[in-house]
Amino acid sequence: MPVTGRVKINNGLALRTAALQGLGIVLQPTILLEADVRAGRLVQLFPEYGLPERPMHIVYLPDRYRSPKLRSFIDFVIERFGEPTS
Numbered sequence: 001m002p003v004t005g006r007v008k009i010n011n012g013l014a015l016r017t018a019a020l021q022g023l024g025i026v027l028q029p030t031i032l033l034e035a036d037v038r039a040g041r042l043v044q045l046f047p048e049y050g051l052p053e054r055p056m057h058i059v060y061l062p063d064r065y066r067s068p069k070l071r072s073f074i075d076f077v078i079e080r081f082g083e084p085t086s
Contacts, residue, residue, distance in 0.1 A: 005024060007024065015028060016032060016033060019033075019042055025045065027051070029051060056077070058073075058074055
């Protein structure tokens, strides 16, 4: 369905802010808005409609030293979003 409007934003945080200010409806991954929905600041309109899954990649040089910060980030992403594919 084509959607038109006066405001066009291509930034997730700006879309969230616009929705919180009552400027319209946003289509964002649940993880970005779940705290606002739980707190009642936003309302999920179509719970039966979900976004298609998209792959996520973490890219770093294989011969680079994996600092504790990098290792922690990789572990967090795998724990939160799923197992690595390779």
